[in-house]
Amino acid sequence: MYACLFVPDFPVQAALLLEPRDTRELLRRSPMAILDGPGNLPKVVALNDVARNTGFEVGMTKLQAETCGGVLLRKRSPDHEDAAQAALLECAEAFSPRVESTCHGTVILDLAGTEKLFGSLETVGCKITVSARQIGLHLRIAVAANPDTAMYAALGFAGITIISNGDETKMLAPLPVGILPASPELLEVLESWGIRTFKALASLPSIALTERLGQQGLELQKLAQGRTSRPLRPVEPIPDFFGTHEFEDPIETLELLVFDLNRVLKEICDRLVAESLATNELRLTLSLEVRQIRDGKEGEQYQHNWKLPVPTQDRHMLFTLLRLDLERNTFSAPIKKLTIEAVPIKPRMAQGNLFAPPSPEAEKLETTLARVRGVVGSMDAEGISCVGSPMIPNTHNPGAFAVQSFSSAVEHQAQPAIVPTLTLRIFRPALETSVELTGEAPHFVRLWKKHRRVLAASGPWCSSGNWWNETTAWAREEWDVALKAFEGVVYCRLYLDRIRKRWFVEGVFD
Amino acid sequence: MAYVELHARSAFTFLEGASLPESLAYTAAQLQSPAMALLDRDGVYGAPRFHMAAKEYGIKAHIGAEISIAESGNLPVLVESRAGYQNLCRLITTAKLRTKKNAIATSRFDELHDAAEGLICLTGDENGPLAHALQKGGMEEGRRVIRQLISIFGSANVYVELQRHANRFQESRNQAAISLAKERGLPLMATNGVRYATPTEREIADVFTCLKNKCRLENAGRLLSENSQRYVRSSREMEYLFADLPEAIANTTEVSSRLDFTLEQLGYEFPRYLVPGGETMDSFLRKRTWEGARHRYQPITERVRQQLDKELALIEKLKLAGYFLIVWDLIRFCQKNGILVQGRGSAANSAVCYSLSITAVDPIALNLLFERFLSEERGEWPDIDLDLASGDEREKVIQYVYERYGKRGAAMTANVCTYRGGSASREMGKVLGFDEDTLASVSKIVGTWEWRDPNDTGEKQFRSAGLDVAHPQIAKYLDLCQRVQNLPRHLSQHSGGMVICQGQLDSVVPLEPATMADRVVLQWDKDDCADLGLIKVDLLGLGMMAVLKDSIELIRNHYHEEVDLAHLPQDSPDIYDTICKADTIGMFQIESRAQMASLPRNHPTLFKDLTAQVALIRPGPITGNMTNPYLKRRQGKEPVTYEHPLLIPVLESTYGVPIYQEQLLVMAKVCANITGGQAEELRRSMSHKRSRERMQAMDEMLLNGMMNNGIPRKNSENILNQIKSFALYGFPQSHAASFALIAYASAFLKVRYLAAFTAALLNNQPMGFYHPATIVKDAQRHGLRVKPADVTRSEWKCSLESDDQGQIVLRVGLSYVRGLQQLAGEAVILQRLKAPFCSVEELARRVPQLSRANLAMLARIGALNNLVDDRKMHRRDALWQVECATHRVGPLLEGISEARVSSPLSPMNIEERLVSDYHGTGLTVGPHPMAYRRDTLTAMGIIAAEQLKKSMDGAWVTVAGHVIVRQRPGTAKGMIFLTLEDETGNANVIVSPQFYDENRMVVVRERFVRISGKVQNQENVVHLMARSIAPLAVSAVTASSHDFH
8 A cells, every 4th residue: 555645735834834833823724825936026836725715826926925914925936845845754654665756745655564564544644644744744544455546645635545345436436537648638538528527437338448648548447437546656775975084193195185086976976886877976075183272263175066077987087187186285283084975976977979079088188187286276266266268258348258168078069269459467456456547548647556657548438238137237438548657657457347436457567 | 519419229120229210219308309210120120110109209210121142141221302302112022922922031232232212321230241241351342342332332332330339349330430531531330229218228138039049138247238239329429439530430420311201201102093984083983983872872862962062073083093992892802702791981971972982871771970081181092891701702803803903002901019018918028038937827917908097007017916016026027017118019900991002002111011911001000001192991890791791691491581781671680688687698789797787778679779879888988988878868767958059060960979970079169269170180180199289279269169159168168078088999980880780680590590690600600799608508498409519410510400390409619629620520521421320439540630539629618429320439439449449459459349339438428528629629519517506596685687677776685607708898997797507597797996905816717607796777787796705616617708808
């Protein structure tokens, strides 16, 4: 037998889980709605019964819900929902080792062989209900001989429903066909036939139904009759791709570290190979010994993540990546413990494109990039990646640029030929400055701690954009100027940020 | 040194300009610019409005255009002379006519050669030919293009254009252009490539760019403009920008002085009518008029003779004989081809038009004012509108005009579609990235009623749709919606206005293909044409004319009687009895709520009463508070008084109350001694383009005139108010009479031949005030039997057939089946004629044009119930078979399926049948949805519409029904009129503005409602004043209402 645990109004219950128990029970009796959608127009996506009975509806905008008043509005949080689903799974796992996480708010568990532990099916149902209430979830439970029947019964009936083997069709009869996984077109056909309940669908002649609606119709009928049989897809414990080594004495040399590093990495890679998995993300954590304890800190950690362009099981490549990174770092204290975690993923099975331009192997490219990062660093002061292909985003904003990761699979697009004129060395970030004006043109500019006279100026060159969004709107007025300097003339580019009303030196011409 | 902007683009370069031509002209005038040139892309769409506005603001309007050249960008050209203008129009026309609608029409350099005379060319902006050449092949290619332009236009007529929009790349291009100009000794010209009047309108330009490229602002990137520099700049700003090139500024003034041409010198001429040898157009017209008069007036009295002589003399004097003959020629074409036609409008004031059979109303018998039609002083073309049956017959007449005057000699006038509440909110929302549901709810709620409540602001409407206007992005959304209002969106063709021209129309205005095949449309709308003195003939499609024509045919075929509309029995009491009872659903002009409310009080018994009735319910008389006094005086409840004895002869026939436009003009004539022409000028001064100064001048003239006639000041002011209140929105008597003729004919046919009239009405939808569902229910209440659509009996259109008792019944046509294409419907009929169908499977096999959805829809509405001879299927039997017939089974299942005619499905219940009927055909021939709930409704204390009519004044009652009409007329001070329909008839409900504010969603959205309130029963005109409203769960039918916005 299978039991399905269904959490009605799951987003609402998930949001309530965070509340303290007393508040939660109080809130459960008040109208509550969950909002989701873009920031400028959030809409109600879920409600509890109290809100529904008060006249609130899914699809209302936040303003409409607020105007009606008296409803508690919460923003939808995928994290909260994940946490609630985890809690639901945990609750189910207390009663059976085989639990399927069907979807958010629904789990199905295999009750075979649990009678001796928990008693009759009714008793199990009650115990699950009590257990779920303790963690703050109000459930509908249905028990049946197959997972689908249990699921539809839980969706359709409140409380605890036990369906004996052979009673499926009779018990499911009053349920609406709308809850079946049918396409809108098929549901429209059923509606036009006047087939609105499981009973009506179950009683149609099967061959005639198949003639008209094909295999999909037959499948739906079986579901409506409670005659399906499918294996449960239990949640499997995620294999552990995690390795750690605690040094007897904190170590200070890289040679000692890489020895154990290599060993731990080998164990993880062996496990990946055994599970026919690979990794595309590797996380390294080094716990450091702190000799002086300051501000209550007992230790420090060094952490680094590698995101790989392609999944790999190659221990040597991963080891090279780690070693290159460690080589360019110095640590403030000896290392006490090392931890490596690999995020598992299915290995790459596809063959490379026969017609793509030749490019280095992804693994080799990644190693090379790691070497480059070792030289230039990985991020600049503005948080922009230092290694990758520079890219000009689609905007008129002259200062905007982005860096996209190198990828061997990136298609090389023909870029318009850029005719070199003058080279502008850009300061990133731009140097804020003060400018004295004559008319609207700069007359004196402060650069490198000195006021410098403008010998010649060309401008203003104006640009602006994103006027529809207060936060991202920008407007600037550029001037190319020749400044008098001790050693001669300096040519540079200034700009006035018209929104912040501040002047900057953007760069210097060679 | 003055600067003249010679390269401005308006919003008539659709989605590439952001300001109206008027706003550009206004801004230029504000900046004290002496002139400006409007250069829209491939057209002179905005030129008339620009010209009129410039005239008003005292600046000179230069005309030009940007010509799209294949692979070379847009070449700006300025019109120097009339020859140049004609060349430009022909050039654009040639390119447009060989290109499909909405595609970019490009000209070739060789065509420019032929059209260069009288044009000055600029080398263009970043999209111009020089910029294209420089980008493509550098200086060398630039030189080649310059040489090419010089060879086409001559070196004196090529100016190297420079624009400065604070852009480095543009400046480097400018430097290249300057050096090329120096090489060839060409003059420079500074322009600002204006795309909007003020910098803030750059936002609208960006929004339009997104709409054009079908993207959102967020991802439009470099498609958007880089800055806001393309606005109308002052001379000072331009001089500062071009301080290094003063000659580029000076040349703008010089070129401006060379541009002699304005739209005043359009050179339009109406075509001459070809007359037989030895005749002039005047003599020919005279002969045709007297011929006609002999037929129309029997006998020709002295008064008729004098009137015709007077009219013919004036026509001759104004050289309008050709115009009359051309219209006469159209009428003759219609008569020869059996096409129903009738002139309307002020033409009905002319005895000549009546004699030529252009109109059907005798102006002499009705004492109509000829000056309203034609006046010597007015110096304007007369306006003749012809009503034709809409559809194929009207198209025949239009094609006859093209055939006779050539594709380039005649064209339909355009209709400029502008951004309004709904379209603005939808498109602005799309650009800002709002989802479809939100856009739908906003466009639904954004008020587009005819009445605009001053408190019903955009902000309030947005709030009603659930949008928080405090959020900056929503505030921006609202702001854009408001700013984009009235900007042109696209050009469509006017419903019937045609302009014809002596010589070629394409030298007066560019022509382009319309979306409809074989139609050519000109680039100006009817107001522009009128402003520039282009004469148009309106060939208007009048749905009721088609109904009358179709009715006559049905009567001939099924009643075996011949009805001659020209000789209908006049003043039949049974017809007027029906009209007096306001039992007028489907009748022309007298079926609206307001008409129905006044009919019992007006109690028309003669044709002239009906004419008055048509004129009475118009915005003019209503807002001028003339309707009620007229009705009261007619009923004898109020004494007939006059503001002054001078008005007695003018207003005697209408109880001292002016209801016709002519009466106002005569009032002005007799009281203030103004001439006929001045009276007409008065009417025009109060038209929709009214100008405050002109109005004031007219007021003074009238008041002085009245004072001179000894009319006391107070009476003078009353008379003036009467004149002003409805000069625009009143009907001329002639027009009302023309309409009353059609109204009477429609009433006659409905009363005497209900089946034929109803079938014709249903076959010419959409038209009138009511949905087909209401028309059918009304006909059923009058005893007509209506049968449902049936594939074994129905024609494509609604038809008549005889039942077993020999009575004529109406059969709903297959055209009413939702989603069924005419081709498929006609294929069903064709196959049925060959051999009857025996099963759904056979129908599906023999008519492959029927899709699965078509068959399912036919089954759902019961149109397949009679398909099998031996037994009547129910709808679900048919649906069951449809699914089998449209899904071919494999060989495995073939032969083992059950008998095809039976199904395991239950028949539809009443509610399901109703839902299917409304969903599938928009109507039901069975009982009204409310009829099924009558017992419950009665138990709830809800009375039927029939009972409401008998309720006492002041009684408190509750009615319920399907909302069939929602109306908020501009004349009713914000009141909303709802019409509820139940099985017994219609109930009229009035909703006050405050009540509407409190119950907006229910009033606007609900299909079935229950309304309680106080009865207002005045002289058998019964309304319910709504005090509470609630949705009513009657049925899930999707019947729609007719909401007048």
